[in-house]
Amino acid sequence: MRALVFLLLVALASARVFERCEWARILKRNGMDGYRGNSLADWVCLTKWESSYNTAATNNNRDGSTDYGIFQINSRWWCDNGRTRTANGCNIRCSELLSDDVSVAINCAKRVVRDPNGIRAWVAWVNHCQNRDLSSYVAGCGV
Secondary structure, three states: HHHHHHHHHHHHOOOOEEEHHHHHHHHHHHOOOHHHHHHHHHHHHHHHHHHOOOOOOOEEEOOEEEOOOOOOOEEOOOOEEEEEEOOOOOEEEHHHHHHOOOHHHHHHHHHHOOOOHHHHHOOOHHHHHOOOHHHHOOOOOOO
């Protein structure tokens, strides 16, 4: 338990809140534009509403699971937090999602979106992004 607390503290110490355009460029460099049919604007919108582009964001859910990081990836299905019974579909520790090194989070988001629910796995995308004009999320970013 002490080791888990230490890892979470280290992860939080290196956490970051990205600016919208900076985040859009990072997503583009990491192959998210068009990934599984989702536009760059879809991903920017999703992460705006899930975490406000904050790599340290966490949310405790009523079912006992926790959502982690900039994509708010759930511990019941996608990562192991050492507390929740998990499928650990991304085969990672949840604390890895809380770092400003977003490569693990992006790779896990790619895994989540390959699931049959696709990007609809994220409630924030369904509630705030689906069937909307998302051009403002990447406007002025040069992407």
